Amino acid sequence: MILLWLILILLAAGLLSWLTARWSHSLPRWITLLAVSLDLILGLMLWNRHTDLLTSSAVGGWFEQASWDWIPEFGIRFQLALDGLSLILVILTLFLGIIAVLASWTEIQEEVGFFHFNLNWILAGITSVFLAVDLFLFYFAWELMLIPMYFLIAMWGHERRVYAAIKFFIFTQLSGLLMLLAILGLYFAHHANTGVYTFSYSDLLGTALDPGLARWLMLGFFIAFAVKLPMFPFHTWLPDAHTEAPTAGSVILAGLLLKTGGYGLLRFVLPLFPEASREFAPIAMALAVTGILYGAVMAFAQTDFKRLVAYSSVSHLGFVLLGVFSWNEWALQGALMQMVCHGVSTGGLFFVAGALQHRMHTRELGRMGGLWSTIPVMSGAGLFFIMASLGLPGLGNFVAEFLVLIGAFRVDVTLASLATVGILVGTIYGLKLMQQAFHGPNVHDWKLRDLSFREIVLVAMMAVALIWLGLYPQPVLDAFVPAMRGLQQASALERTL
Amino acid sequence: MSTTDFTALTPLLVMTGALVITMLVVSFHRNHFLTASLTFLGLGAALGSLNMAASVAPRQVTPLLIVDSFALFYGGLVILTALAVVVLSYGYFEKHECLREELYLLLLVSTLGSVALTMSSHFVSFFLGLEVLSIGLYTMVAYLRGARLSLEAGIKYLILAAASAAFLIFGMALIYAALGSMDFGAMAAKLAGGADLPRALLLPGLALFVAGIGFKLAVVPFHMWTPDIYEGAPAPVTAFVATVSKGAMFALLLRYFYQTQQNTGAVFLGLSLIAVASMFAGNLLALLQENVKRILAYSSIAHLGYLLVAFLTGGEAGVQAATFYLVAYIVTILGALGIVALLSNGTRDADRLEDYRGLFWRQPLLAGIFTAMLLSLAGIPLTGGFLGKFYIVAAGVSARQWGLVFVLVLTSAIGLFYYLRILVTMYSRPTEAAGESLAYRAPPSTTGSLLLAGLTMLLVWLGVYPSPMLHVIAMMTAALGS
Numbered sequence: 005m006i007l008l009w010l011i012l013i014l015l016a017a018g019l020l021s022w023l024t025a026r027w028s029h030s031l032p033r034w035i036t037l038l039a040v041s042l043d044l045i046l047g048l049m050l051w052n053r054h055t056d057l058l059t060s061s062a063v064g065g066w067f068e069q070a071s072w073d074w075i076p077e078f079g080i081r082f083q084l085a086l087d088g089l090s091l092i093l094v095i096l097t098l099f100l101g102i103i104a105v106l107a108s109w110t111e112i113q114e115e116v117g118f119f120h121f122n123l124n125w126i127l128a129g130i131t132s133v134f135l136a137v138d139l140f141l142f143y144f145a146w147e148l149m150l151i152p153m154y155f156l157i158a159m160w161g162h163e164r165r166v167y168a169a170i171k172f173f174i175f176t177q178l179s180g181l182l183m184l185l186a187i188l189g190l191y192f193a194h195h196a197n198t199g200v201y202t203f204s205y206s207d208l209l210g211t212a213l214d215p216g217l218a219r220w221l222m223l224g225f226f227i228a229f230a231v232k233l234p235m236f237p238f239h240t241w242l243p244d245a246h247t248e249a250p251t252a253g254s255v256i257l258a259g260l261l262l263k264t265g266g267y268g269l270l271r272f273v274l275p276l277f278p279e280a281s282r283e284f285a286p287i288a289m290a291l292a293v294t295g296i297l298y299g300a301v302m303a304f305a306q307t308d309f310k311r312l313v314a315y316s317s318v319s320h321l322g323f324v325l326l327g328v329f330s331w332n333e334w335a336l337q338g339a340l341m342q343m344v345c346h347g348v349s350t351g352g353l354f355f356v357a358g359a360l361q362h363r364m365h366t367r368e369l370g371r372m373g374g375l376w377s378t379i380p381v382m383s384g385a386g387l388f389f390i391m392a393s394l395g396l397p398g399l400g401n402f403v404a405e406f407l408v409l410i411g412a413f414r415v416d417v418t419l420a421s422l423a424t425v426g427i428l429v430g431t432i433y434g435l436k437l438m439q440q441a442f443h444g445p446n447v448h449d450w451k452l453r454d455l456s457f458r459e460i461v462l463v464a465m466m467a468v469a470l471i472w473l474g475l476y477p478q479p480v481l482d483a484f485v486p487a488m489r490g491l492q493q494a495s496a497l498e499r500t501l
Numbered sequence: 502m503s504t505t506d507f508t509a510l511t512p513l514l515v516m517t518g519a520l521v522i523t524m525l526v527v528s529f530h531r532n533h534f535l536t537a538s539l540t541f542l543g544l545g546a547a548l549g550s551l552n553m554a555a556s557v558a559p560r561q562v563t564p565l566l567i568v569d570s571f572a573l574f575y576g577g578l579v580i581l582t583a584l585a586v587v588v589l590s591y592g593y594f595e596k597h598e599c600l601r602e603e604l605y606l607l608l609l610v611s612t613l614g615s616v617a618l619t620m621s622s623h624f625v626s627f628f629l630g631l632e633v634l635s636i637g638l639y640t641m642v643a644y645l646r647g648a649r650l651s652l653e654a655g656i657k658y659l660i661l662a663a664a665s666a667a668f669l670i671f672g673m674a675l676i677y678a679a680l681g682s683m684d685f686g687a688m689a690a691k692l693a694g695g696a697d698l699p700r701a702l703l704l705p706g707l708a709l710f711v712a713g714i715g716f717k718l719a720v721v722p723f724h725m726w727t728p729d730i731y732e733g734a735p736a737p738v739t740a741f742v743a744t745v746s747k748g749a750m751f752a753l754l755l756r757y758f759y760q761t762q763q764n765t766g767a768v769f770l771g772l773s774l775i776a777v778a779s780m781f782a783g784n785l786l787a788l789l790q791e792n793v794k795r796i797l798a799y800s801s802i803a804h805l806g807y808l809l810v811a812f813l814t815g816g817e818a819g820v821q822a823a824t825f826y827l828v829a830y831i832v833t834i835l836g837a838l839g840i841v842a843l844l845s846n847g848t849r850d851a852d853r854l855e856d857y858r859g860l861f862w863r864q865p866l867l868a869g870i871f872t873a874m875l876l877s878l879a880g881i882p883l884t885g886g887f888l889g890k891f892y893i894v895a896a897g898v899s900a901r902q903w904g905l906v907f908v909l910v911l912t913s914a915i916g917l918f919y920y921l922r923i924l925v926t927m928y929s930r931p932t933e934a935a936g937e938s939l940a941y942r943a944p945p946s947t948t949g950s951l952l953l954a955g956l957t958m959l960l961v962w963l964g965v966y967p968s969p970m971l972h973v974i975a976m977m978t979a980a981l982g983s
Contacts, residue, residue, distance in 0.1 A: 178914035188898040
């Protein structure tokens, strides 16, 4: 029941913010902040309540479930469940949700109510994606989070927002429809085997499939998640969408929407189609490494702050793909850590970019330079997030990339070594960004307002999270390990036709 | 004919009665509100009388008409849609300086023909119903005599419809020559039993038959009239053409092929080609349009293509998927064209894309409703259109029609582009030049807004909790098989 509340609170807060906007512009902000915080508290309570289940010896198992009949004619149920993997990602969602509200506190002045409606509904959609264990519900939520995101980019974005929003929408919608085909293929195959129509994840696990069909169905799921992740060569929507979105939009896109792709790979592709995925793994890993290198090189070539960070996301998310398809304990833990840490560190970078644009009305690195002398606090924040992003030991991203590389090394030495080069290039573009934006002489004579108290609180929250993840990642890993063992076990299930 | 037969036909009788009464009232006392109310009441009574007819269903009344739950369901759908069109027409024609009352007579005639179509089980009643429907439509399309586009559309529709009727009747003649019967049931028996049927007569007959039906459904290659008629006709009439006329024709198509099972082999191939061509042509040509009514016209071609996919998957699942999709589509397109009707004024219809620039900032409610309708057309969750599309894809996958389903998926992704284009226009900030666009008029009529709000709720209900509707449709198709 508490799982349903997580979603309902956000949906209700969305409607309420829209309605109250006519009386006051700050009401929607406070309502959203309160709702998301309340949800976060509920999430942390769940974590606390189940620490006993999160011992490293446990295997699989949901620790919260809820299920209602929805469309019995098709065997569709409104079924939610939570395990360690969902829990961590839901908490990340709500944490970044708070960041997004705070980051847009003064940036958004038009249609405040509708903006917060969209923000709440995106968060509700993402939370449902992480909680849904009925494949129809999953698809429903998957599609549902697109519309508010589309509005967020198209209405509050920057210069080329319409183009970016439409591109984003069409890419994700088409790939989503392919996933729908695959879901239905699986649904009917399961019916052919057992005579039962069901979309339930736990029932569909272990469905015996003809290898040819399994390959196609796996590809259907894979493409949908690879577009979201994004994997090279399906990444082209990302730089546009990230760059044109308002700050809150970029934070949510980079921090959360991309993670739904990684989550889908972990939760669905490998456990549902183990043989087909194993066959496909070398290709996926090669594409992952291509993405890591390509994203890094492209990031180096950018002159736009947000675009640079966007390409760096392509590079960093390559590690998630690499880790998932290595499918051993180190790599999987690394992939999850990478999802969480990338969410926070890139969220931080997009916040800095947004704050700069709000003050300077430009994102061009060429127009910046020497900003440290006028806004030292913000520059310090920039330095911190850049260091986190390039993998400085002591911060979360280092742990993540390190784990992925160890795991991948045991599967394929060449690919792991090439991926390491990606980290190196990452250092170069990170330092370049730092150098061009904040260091050097202040040639354009910028006199800017430094971070406000609200913004400092926001930066501090993210910084503390990254340091905690870097120094003591054990609680996160502990929460994930049982779920991970469950997934690995599911993918090793005997499937007899 | 016995009393029971008359009971079964009450919906038709009530509508005929309402038609005569309204006509007499109009000839003695012209009053727009009175006429519209009488029409509304007449249609409402016909809707109520479906209950009476249901008490004796299923019943074959003469060889021509059958009153079964399929006919009752589609008849009810047609009448409900006509009721909505009456409400839209009242608000729309209030703004026009012309003789308004005759429109309602024509509308009643056409609705009568459509209901007859849903009940027909014989070529003769099919043709009669079709002609009664069409004769009302010719005049309705050209109703605004002062407007050049409307007249042009009327003439175009008249000539093309007459030609297609000729094709249809020739096709019927050939099928009759081949099978020796015009009754669907008898034809089915003949087809099932007959070993040596004259295929040289049958196939061309079916081809012409499909061409005649295809014209009314506006599928490629019989779609040429659609954009012009959609654009030229007054917005409520466009809504009528898009919903009642197509819905009734589709009901007949479903019944005919479900009974005779002729959609195999060459016919299946032909219909598949029509479906694929409609999906591609509709979605691609819609990309090039600047006029909202024309965009909706091309999108309707694509949507009829989707419907054909459901129909082609065959069996009960196909009929159910098609019916659900049709219900969702009718609700959606009524809403979309309802918005156009509501924003139009006495001089012209609000059909330019520019008319919608910044609508969200001036009339958030209407923009919200239009958004829901467009999202439903695009097949996005929370709307009936999403579930309809899901149902069609599911039916296609279960029948292993991968090719058709892939085309559907691909073309609906193309289709997103022009729906998003309208959305973007609505949500973009108003520009200086937009002062003259129609989005800045006074607030629209209350009845119209209420109707549209109701349609939106219905749409969301279909998209979120479709079980009751699915249940009704399942009962209806079960009766069709027996």
